[in-house]
Amino acid sequence: MTTTSSSPTIILIAGHWLGAWAWDEVLEHLKTDLSRAIALTLPGLDGDDPERAAKTLDDQAAAILDAITRLNDSDHWPAVIVAHSGANAPVSLVLDRHPELVHRVVWVDSGPVAPGSVYAPDLPEGMEELPLPPFDVLAQQASLEGLSAEVLERFRARAVPEPGPVLRQPVELTNDARRTVRTTLVCCSLPSAQVLELARAGHAMFAEVANLEHLDVVDLPTGHWPMWSRPCDLAKAIQSAASRID
Numbered sequence: 001m002t003t004t005s006s007s008p009t010i011i012l013i014a015g016h017w018l019g020a021w022a023w024d025e026v027l028e029h030l031k032t033d034l035s036r037a038i039a040l041t042l043p044g045l046d047g048d049d050p051e052r053a054a055k056t057l058d059d060q061a062a063a064i065l066d067a068i069t070r071l072n073d074s075d076h077w078p079a080v081i082v083a084h085s086g087a088n089a090p091v092s093l094v095l096d097r098h099p100e101l102v103h104r105v106v107w108v109d110s111g112p113v114a115p116g117s118v119y120a121p122d123l124p125e126g127m128e129e130l131p132l133p134p135f136d137v138l139a140q141q142a143s144l145e146g147l148s149a150e151v152l153e154r155f156r157a158r159a160v161p162e163p164g165p166v167l168r169q170p171v172e173l174t175n176d177a178r179r180t181v182r183t184t185l186v187c188c189s190l191p192s193a194q195v196l197e198l199a200r201a202g203h204a205m206f207a208e209v210a211n212l213e214h215l216d217v218v219d220l221p222t223g224h225w226p227m228w229s230r231p232c233d234l235a236k237a238i239q240s241a242a243s244r245i246d
Contacts, residue, residue: 008080008103008242009071010037013064014227015085015110017132017159019045022084026227029235040067042090044163053128056165060090061097068094068101080242084108085142085224086162089119089171095178102181106241108234109188109224111195112178112208113171120167129161143189146222146229155225182214184241186234188226192217216241 010030014022020039030037043063044055068079078101083091088110095102095112105112123130135144135152144152187195196217199209209215218237222229 008036008078009068010080010082010238010242011064011067011071012037012039012082012238013042013084013087013091014039015087016130016162017045017155018084019047019158019160021158022225023227025231026235026238029232030239036071038067038071040064042087044166045160047160052160053163054165055163057090057093057169057171060166061093064090064094065098065101068098078103080104080106080238082106082108082238083110084227085110086119088113089117089166089169092171092173092178095181096173096175099175099177099181104182104184104241104244106184106186106238108186108226109190111185111206112183112212113173114204114208115171115173117171118168123164123167125164125168128164130164130167131161132156132159142224144223144225145189147225151225151228155228179208179211180213182244183212183216184237184244185209185215185217186220186226186237186241187217188220188222189224191221192219216244 012023012026019041023039027037027039043059044052046052080103081091083105088107091105092113095105185192185195195206195209199206220226220230220233220237226234
């Protein structure tokens with residue numbers, strides 16, 4: 001691995017129901033003397049925004065692009081984007097529209113989406129938002145391994161319902177250059193060997209991984225929310241990925 005002393009801007013984006021607060025413990029561990037790191041709350045996930053339920057994936061992608069251009073300057077690399085879980089849809093749009101602005105993308109228990117993907121195509125049109133499900137239901141969709149009762153209580157208290165338009169909007173991707181962006185997969189609830197096997201087999205959730213030109217993988221065994229179950233180890237993985245120049 002080749003590293004550099006340059007200082008990329010690291011932009012941390014959490015998945016559904018979560019804002020910038022979800023990264024608090026990871027930010028404490030990141031070595032900010034080597035990298036500038038900020039966490040972003042996507043449009044639609046700010047509980048104080050009275051219009052948040054109307055936000056779209058396009059709004060979220062625009063906010064990420066705005067953060068990149070505001071935080072970067074000519075003395076720094078393009079940004080390193082860290083995308084957890086359902087943040088993969090707006091981040092995939094960013095990679096498609098402006099791949100030149102992203103030095104590396106780090107997918108945390110996540111990965112790029114395929115063209116035309118829709119997170120919840122069957123969500124009724126009249127349903128404005130999707131609240132955080134009960135944890136017994138959520139656990140059937142994603143691993144809660146490593147999360148204490150205290151963490152789950154905080155998750156429940158601070159979660160913001162996901163806007164319906166975000167969940168129903170197809171992800172339109174047309175630029176193959178998105179696949180040339182350097183990529184790190186941090187594999188948590190599934191080991192990297194299984195993820196890569198599923199990608200090669202064309203599994204819908206992982207098929208785009210097989211098309212990436214510059215890929216490395218990191219195994220961080222835990223549940224789907226490693227920013228809470230293994231924040232120090234996740235920070236180290238992010239820092240290592242951000243410092244790569246190969």
